[in-house]
Amino acid sequence: MNEQGNTMRAKMRTATDWLATSLAVLSTLMVVAPLLAIFIYLIYKGASSLNLAFFTQIPKPEGEEGGGMANAIVGSGVLLALASLIGIPIGIAGGIFLAEFGRGTKLANAVRFTADVLNGVPSIVMGMAVYALVVTPRMPFSALAGGVALGIMMIPTVTRTTEEMLLMVPHAVREAALALGVPNWRSVLSITVKTASPGIITGCMLAFARVAGETAPLIFTAFGNSNWSVALNQPISALPLEIYRYALSPYDDQHRQAWAAALVLVVLIVAAVSLVRYVTSRGVLKGAS
Amino acid sequence: MGVGIEVVNLNAWYGANHTLQDINLNIPANHATALIGPSGCGKSTFVRCLNRMHETNPIARVTGTVRIGDLDIYEDAKPVEIRRRVGMVFQRPNPFPTMSIYDNVAAGLKLNGYSNRRVLDEIVERSLKDSALWDEVKDDLKKKSGASLSGGQQQRLCIARALAVDPEVLLMDEPASALDPVSTSKIEDLIFQLKSQYTIVIVTHNMQQAARVAEKTGFFLNGRMVEFDSTHKIFTNPSDKRTEDYITGRFG
Numbered sequence: 001m002n003e004q005g006n007t008m009r010a011k012m013r014t015a016t017d018w019l020a021t022s023l024a025v026l027s028t029l030m031v032v033a034p035l036l037a038i039f040i041y042l043i044y045k046g047a048s049s050l051n052l053a054f055f056t057q058i059p060k061p062e063g064e065e066g067g068g069m070a071n072a073i074v075g076s077g078v079l080l081a082l083a084s085l086i087g088i089p090i091g092i093a094g095g096i097f098l099a100e101f102g103r104g105t106k107l108a109n110a111v112r113f114t115a116d117v118l119n120g121v122p123s124i125v126m127g128m129a130v131y132a133l134v135v136t137p138r139m140p141f142s143a144l145a146g147g148v149a150l151g152i153m154m155i156p157t158v159t160r161t162t163e164e165m166l167l168m169v170p171h172a173v174r175e176a177a178l179a180l181g182v183p184n185w186r187s188v189l190s191i192t193v194k195t196a197s198p199g200i201i202t203g204c205m206l207a208f209a210r211v212a213g214e215t216a217p218l219i220f221t222a223f224g225n226s227n228w229s230v231a232l233n234q235p236i237s238a239l240p241l242e243i244y245r246y247a248l249s250p251y252d253d254q255h256r257q258a259w260a261a262a263l264v265l266v267v268l269i270v271a272a273v274s275l276v277r278y279v280t281s282r283g284v285l286k287g288a289s
Numbered sequence: 290m291g292v293g294i295e296v297v298n299l300n301a302w303y304g305a306n307h308t309l310q311d312i313n314l315n316i317p318a319n320h321a322t323a324l325i326g327p328s329g330c331g332k333s334t335f336v337r338c339l340n341r342m343h344e345t346n347p348i349a350r351v352t353g354t355v356r357i358g359d360l361d362i363y364e365d366a367k368p369v370e371i372r373r374r375v376g377m378v379f380q381r382p383n384p385f386p387t388m389s390i391y392d393n394v395a396a397g398l399k400l401n402g403y404s405n406r407r408v409l410d411e412i413v414e415r416s417l418k419d420s421a422l423w424d425e426v427k428d429d430l431k432k433k434s435g436a437s438l439s440g441g442q443q444q445r446l447c448i449a450r451a452l453a454v455d456p457e458v459l460l461m462d463e464p465a466s467a468l469d470p471v472s473t474s475k476i477e478d479l480i481f482q483l484k485s486q487y488t489i490v491i492v493t494h495n496m497q498q499a500a501r502v503a504e505k506t507g508f509f510l511n512g513r514m515v516e517f518d519s520t521h522k523i524f525t526n527p528s529d530k531r532t533e534d535y536i537t538g539r540f541g
Contacts, residue, residue: 172383176447178345180397180454181373190400195387284387 042266046259054260059226059242065253069261071228075143075237076212076265078230079222080272082147083211087154088204092193094155095162095200100188112163119156126153127217135221143229143236146222150214154207161203165196201280205273212269215240239265291488292358292457293318294339299353301334301343308334310512312353316505321480321489323499323520326509327540332492335509336460339490340375341368357458373401376451376487380463382443384435384450390417390426393435393446397454412453419486420449421479441472448479452487459483461491465498477502496536500524508532 053068060067094111102108130149135141169192177187193200211217218224223235224245230236239261246258294316301309309331316322324332337343338351341362355362362371384393392399394413403409413430417423422445426438435446444464451459461480465473480489480502493499499506500520507517508529516523516532527533534540 170383172379172381173385175342175345175379176383176385176450177396177400179340179342179372179377179379180400180450181369181371182397182400183369186400191385191396195385197387 039266042259042263046256046261046263049256049260050263054257054264058228062249063251067257069237069239069242069257069264071225072237072239072242072261073264073268074230075222075225076239076268078143078232078236079146079150079218079238080208080212082143082232083150083154084204084208086148086151087207087211088158090151091155091158091204091207092162092200094159095166096188096193098159098163099166100192112160115156115159118152119160122216123153123214124216124219127220130217131220139233141221141223141235142233143222144232146218146236146238147232149217149221150211153211153214153217154204157207157210158200158203161206162196162200165199165203166192168199169195198280198284201276205276209269209273212272213240213265215244219244239268290457291319291484291486294458294488294490295354295356296339297354297356299335299338299355300351301331301338302350303334303346304348308512309338312514314507314514314517316488316490318488319484319486320505321484321491321503322505322507323503324490324492324507324509325494325496325499325535327535328494330509331512332507332509333462336377336462336490336492339458339460340372340377342372342377344368373397373454374456375458375460376454376456378444378447378451378459378461378464381467382440382447384438384443384446386434386436388435389431390433390435390438390446391430394449394453396450401454413449416449416453417446419452419483420445421475421482422446422449439472441468441475444468444472444476445479448476448483452483456487458488458490461489463492463494466494473498496524508535510535 053066054070055068055073056070057066057068058071059069094115098108098112102111126149130145130152134145134148139145173195174187174192177191178184182191218238218241222238222241224241225235225237243258243261243265246254246261249255249258296312296314296316299309299312300307312335324335326332334343339355339357339362343349343351351363354364357371357375360366360371360374362375385396388396391413394416395409398409398412414423414427417426422442425442426433426446435443438446444467448459448464465476468476477498480491483489491499491503503520505517506520506523508515508523508527508531510531516527516529518528522528523532524536527536
């Protein structure tokens with residue numbers, strides 16, 4: 001009787017284990033499926049329009065077949081570089097302040113609250129705000145304005161992940177540095193931030209990938225440009241802007257190019273994130289945690 | 290060389306909690322001094338007052354005088370200067386997880402702006418030899434992370450890291466309590482060798498350990514130091530009834 005009960009329980013446990021494992025696998029598939037679906041559909045729709053001209057030429061005038069998006073690809077690169085230059089240092093500095101120097105102060109609470117609200121501001125509003133503040137008659141639509149808009153959008157994500165990651169660094173590690181006679185600021189920069197850096201880098205990549213696909217903040221700022229331009233004080237083209245414009249166009253060829261541009265954008269984001277991961281993981285030592 | 294420590298009327302608080310009350314003692318140079326007592330008796334707080342680590346907690350407060358050598362540590366110097374002269378080893382090994390073994394040992398010097406490679410190499414080797422870890426790690430100095438070592442090795446790495454800045458005093462806050470018996474005996478052997486060069490203060494839960502490594506022992510209870518004497522006297526013929534009750538295992 002008792003033995004029977006035991007085997008019954010063992011069977012129940014096996015069944016529960018099987019059920020839980022299946023649910024986990026199913027959930028994993030559900031997470032991966034949309035990404036795969038998007039990617040496959042983009043390849044299906046866009047790959048056929050990819051050719052050398054797409055990467056080397058600028059757009060042809062309306063209605064003409066052919067041409068490419070070289071200026072938009074480079075433009076996106078310029079805008080994202082500007083955005084990272086603005087958003088990452090400010091974001092990380094804010095995170096360090098929240099986690100290390102301002103803990104518990106009113107200013108820190110205000111900064112944290114602002115970051116959270118900023119995170120929720122619709123991107124079109126961000127575009128309008130930057131339009132109102134940066135775009136002036138003397139400096140009309142420009143790459144710089146676009147970079148500022150995207151950069152501000154990066155700040156809250158970078159700040160909050162930096163803060164979270166720094167708070168995860170064990171207290172014992174900080175104490176070890178202080179007990180060696182290392183000044184607090186030095187210990188924060190050289191030990192705590194370094195220990196948290198893999199997580200901080202992930203946060204920066206998330207913010208980067210998020211703004212890389214933003215269209216709305218660029219409409220009133222970078223504006224778009226159908227000619228070659230990398231000048232910071234001139235309107236500049238960007239892949240999301242071109243996708244938006246071409247997708248609304250009446251011409252089939254431009255629709256195809258919009259799909260191709262979407263594919264290129266996604267591939268470039270994946271490539272940029274992978275590159276950063278590769279470069280930053282090369283210095284990691286055996287057994288480092 | 291080690292220097293003696295003179296503590297006069299030391300009081301410490303955490304918030305409203307009066308954790309150390311009127312501590313007076315003289316810790317001799319180049320000897321190991323053990324501090325024993327039940328949990329929460331103030332012995333860890335006491336050693337943290339000797340290198341001003343106590344102050345890293347914003348609610349903590351100290352009064353009284355601590356002289357290390359001829360330096361009054363609360364009057365004459367900044368905390369960072371004190372901590373370079375008074376090394377500390379913690380209860381749980383805490384190597385810097387992202388740094389190599391080499392960088393862990395060199396950390397105290399590098400972070401204070403020292404960068405002469407040849408000198409650093411020499412100091413790292415000497416410190417690892419002094420902490421009896423050199424033979425086990427010399428081939429992976431820059432390849433492996435400090436966190437990849439075993440617990441006992443990590444603790445010896447932390448000792449090497451503390452020795453590399455050439456302190457006069459080494460504080461050890463239950464350095465072997467998270468380690469297995471073999472690693473513990475290695476740490477104890479080490480304490481024996483190190484006291485020729487450093488003044489060692491070791492907090493321990495383990496009375497046998499105090500008896501094995503220390504010439505002097507202080508017994509703490511409820512924030513007060515009940516008795517301070519030669520280890521032999523404390524363990525064979527204590528003058529206070531409470532000390533006797535504690536070492537014979539009647540409480541604690």
